[in-house]
Amino acid sequence: QILYERMLPRYKDRHFHVSRVVNLWKYRQRDTTPLAVLEYVDRPGEMRPANPVGAARQQHVAMEFLQTRRSRRKHLSEVQKMLEKKPPLDEAVLER
Numbered sequence: 874q875i876l877y878e879r880m881l882p883r884y885k886d887r888h889f890h891v892s893r894v895v896n897l898w899k900y901r902q903r904d905t906t907p908l909a910v911l912e913y914v915d916r917p918g919e920m921r922p923a924n925p926v927g928a929a930r931q932q933h934v935a936m937e938f939l940q941t942r943r944s945r946r947k948h949l950s951e952v953q954k955m956l957e958k959k960p961p962l963d964e965a966v967l968e969r
Contacts, residue, residue, distance in 0.1 A: 880913075883915060884915070886926045886927045887914070887915065887926050890914065891913060891914060891915075892911060892912065892913050892914065893911075893912060893914060894909050894910070894911055895909060895910045895911075895912060896908075896909050897909055897910060931955055934948050934951050934952060934955070935952065935955070938952050
């Protein structure tokens with residue numbers, strides 16, 4: 874019931890990568906096993922923010938593209954694909 878009520882709506886846009894393993898860089902004392910945390914992405918209080926998906930991803934890429942020259946090289950192909958289609962970007966981003 875919890876899975877269908879809470880988790881399914883949260884991950885409706887994310888088709889894969891709903892969890893991740895974060896290394897704590899600590900070891901258990903009795904047998905020196907490396908410790909890690911298994912966490913769900915896109916939740917409040919997560920250790921490391923997840924990569925955005927859908928329209929949020931397009932907004933993120935557009936803003937990154939405008940910030941530095943390195944970002945322009947990194948995101949050029951993705952921005953070109955977005956501009957071929959009708960982009961759901963903010964007017965402020967399109968003006969820049």
